Amino acid sequence: MEEHSPPELELLLRYIAQECGIDCRKYKPNFLVRRLASRMRVHRVSDYQSYLYILKKHPEELDALLDNLTINLTYFFRDQSAFEALREEVLVPLIRQRDRPGRRQLRLWSAGCATGEEPYSLAILLHQLLGTNLPHWDISILATDLDEKALQKARAGVYDAFSFREVSAQALSPFFSLQNGRYHLAPEVKSLVVFQRHDLLGNSYPSDMDVILCRNVLIYFTREQHDHIFSMFHRALRDGGVLVTGKTEIMLGPIAALFKSINLREHIYRKVRTDLPRSPAPPQE
Numbered sequence: 001m002e003e004h005s006p007p008e009l010e011l012l013l014r015y016i017a018q019e020c021g022i023d024c025r026k027y028k029p030n031f032l033v034r035r036l037a038s039r040m041r042v043h044r045v046s047d048y049q050s051y052l053y054i055l056k057k058h059p060e061e062l063d064a065l066l067d068n069l070t071i072n073l074t075y076f077f078r079d080q081s082a083f084e085a086l087r088e089e090v091l092v093p094l095i096r097q098r099d100r101p102g103r104r105q106l107r108l109w110s111a112g113c114a115t116g117e118e119p120y121s122l123a124i125l126l127h128q129l130l131g132t133n134l135p136h137w138d139i140s141i142l143a144t145d146l147d148e149k150a151l152q153k154a155r156a157g158v159y160d161a162f163s164f165r166e167v168s169a170q171a172l173s174p175f176f177s178l179q180n181g182r183y184h185l186a187p188e189v190k191s192l193v194v195f196q197r198h199d200l201l202g203n204s205y206p207s208d209m210d211v212i213l214c215r216n217v218l219i220y221f222t223r224e225q226h227d228h229i230f231s232m233f234h235r236a237l238r239d240g241g242v243l244v245t246g247k248t249e250i251m252l253g254p255i256a257a258l259f260k261s262i263n264l265r266e267h268i269y270r271k272v273r274t275d276l277p278r279s280p281a282p283p284q285e
């Protein structure tokens with residue numbers, strides 16, 4: 001956030017941080033101001049002080065604001081071509097390479113997983129690839145997000161037609177059961193994914209990942225924060241590990257030297273070995 005934001009805005013942000021543990025000062029100032037303005041319009045107030053008063057008086061407004069700040073839009077196999085490339089160019093060779101006693105292990109991370117469609121798409125891919133051999137593999141898919149409400153929905157594993165915008169529910173029917181018009185994920189797919197709350201700007205990162213997906217998340221962040229997150233992903237990956245970003249997430253400047261492209265169009269990169277200093281602190285605005 002700008003160094004000299006108005007005191008009313010500071011008070012408002014401090015209140016949000018105190019009530020829900022989310023430090024909004026880390027977001028791009030323009031993004032934050034636009035999101036706040038859209039909630040303020042709903043309540044027909046034009047200053048931060050009045051909006052803070054509304055937040056205090058109506059705790060449910062905090063939920064509405066958080067919904068507005070953490071855009072959870074996602075669906076199964078979003079950007080199908082990226083999943084196809086991931087399958088053919090990353091997972092198939094990786095499985096071939098690891099398919100021997102004592103090496104049948106895969107660690108994947110969906111960072112910014114929203115309501116779970118992305119990590120569950122990974123789980124479905126692995127079921128399709130490994131079939132009846134899956135029980136012989138040690139597979140962990142970590143799925144993290146800042147938004148606890150989205151994580152709750154993800155853990156339930158129950159979806160509406162909206163989540164099947166790119167791949168039809170019919171095509172994925174072996175992995176779902178239809179109950180009262182809603183699609184319930186099969187337990188054997190659900191059990192591959194572990195959901196955790198994690199702030200990409202605040203928490204320490206896991207390690208030894210084979211594949212990290214971080215797609216359509218970094219739009220909220222500044223260039224310095226991108227660099228920080230990319231260098232943390234670099235550390236979180238095993239040697240030769242793979243990072244997949246979204247179509248709008250581009251590595252610029254020196255940070256791009258940490259990865260080499262496997263598939264430029266689909267934003268799939270392989271970690272390049274370097275000797276970076278350990279764990280820098282996240283940049284503040």
Ligand SMILES: C[S@@+](CC[C@H](N)C(=O)[O-])C[C@H]1O[C@@H](n2cnc3c(N)ncnc32)[C@H](O)[C@@H]1O
Nearest residue numbers: 070072074112114145146147199200215216217
């Ligand atoms: C548009 S969704 C992306 C979902 C999925 N990756 C996809 O591409 O379909 C963006 C997610 O990023 C999460 N997010 C925003 N800031 C974050 C942060 N600092 N740490 C972790 N997740 C964050 C939001 O809560 C939201 O669920």
